[in-house]
Amino acid sequence: MEWYLYIAVIAVGFTAGFINTLAGGGSAISLPMLIFLGLPANVANGTNRIAIILQNIIATTGFKKAGVLDFKIGYKLGIVSILGAVLGALIAVKLNEALIRAIIGVVLLFMLVLIIFKPDIWIKAQAGKTGSKLSWLSFVIFFIIGAYGGFIQVGVGFFLLGGLVLHEKLDLVKANAIKVFIILLYTPLALVVFILQKQVDYKLGLVLAIGNMLGAWTGSKVAVSWGPKFVRWVLIVSLLGSAIKLFWFSD
Numbered sequence: 001m002e003w004y005l006y007i008a009v010i011a012v013g014f015t016a017g018f019i020n021t022l023a024g025g026g027s028a029i030s031l032p033m034l035i036f037l038g039l040p041a042n043v044a045n046g047t048n049r050i051a052i053i054l055q056n057i058i059a060t061t062g063f064k065k066a067g068v069l070d071f072k073i074g075y076k077l078g079i080v081s082i083l084g085a086v087l088g089a090l091i092a093v094k095l096n097e098a099l100i101r102a103i104i105g106v107v108l109l110f111m112l113v114l115i116i117f118k119p120d121i122w123i124k125a126q127a128g129k130t131g132s133k134l135s136w137l138s139f140v141i142f143f144i145i146g147a148y149g150g151f152i153q154v155g156v157g158f159f160l161l162g163g164l165v166l167h168e169k170l171d172l173v174k175a176n177a178i179k180v181f182i183i184l185l186y187t188p189l190a191l192v193v194f195i196l197q198k199q200v201d202y203k204l205g206l207v208l209a210i211g212n213m214l215g216a217w218t219g220s221k222v223a224v225s226w227g228p229k230f231v232r233w234v235l236i237v238s239l240l241g242s243a244i245k246l247f248w249f250s251d
Helices: 001-020 029-038 041-065 071-094 097-117 136-151 156-168 173-194 200-247
Strands: none
Touching: 001 029, 001 041, 001 173, 001 200, 029 041, 029 156, 029 200, 041 097, 041 173, 041 200, 071 136, 071 173, 097 156, 136 156, 136 173, 156 173, 173 200
C-alpha cells in the first residue's frame, strides 16, 4: 500500500474517532475506507473493531480524567448490554436485516426531531434524576440496546445516548462518557469472534486505530470544554447522516 494511503487511513480514523466519541456513526466513514482498500466487508468489520477498542480506551480515559464518567452506572448497564449483545448475535441470522434497518431509520429520525425541538432534555441533566439508582426498566432498555448492537451494531451509540439521556436523565457529556465505556466493555467480545474466524487485518486495524485514538482524545476534550450544546449539534448532524444512509444507501 502506498504511503499516502496510510495517511488517508489515519485521517479517516481521526474523523471516525471524533464523531464516535461525541455522537455515533463514525464507522460509516471508516468501514467504506477499509473496503476501498480491498478488504472484504466482513474483514473490514472485524478490522474496525481494533480501532474501536483503542479509541474507546482513550475516550474513557479522557472522560475519567475530566471527572464526568460514572463507572458505577457504566458497569451495571455495560454488563446488561453485554448479555443483550450475546442474544442479538445468536438471533441475527433469523431476522430480516433490511426491515430492521428501515425501523432503525425511523427511530433515528424520531430522535432527531426530539433533539431539535426538545433541546433542554439533551443539554441539561434533570434535577433529582442524575446519579439515582437504576430501575428495572433501565436494565430492560439497555439489554434491548445491547441485543441490537449484537445484531447490527450500526448506530448503537445513538441508542445508548438516547437511553442515557431520555431515561437516565444525563446531559450529553456525561451520557457520552458512559456510552464509550459501555462500548469498550462489549467490543472485545465481538473482536474475539472475528479473530477466531480469521477476519481481522491487524496492520490496517492498528493504522486506523492511530487516527481513531487521536480523534477520541480530541473528542473527549471538546465534549468537556465546549459542553452539551456543541455535542448536541454534532449529534444532530450524525443522526441525520446515519438516517439518510439507512433509508437510501442500504444494500
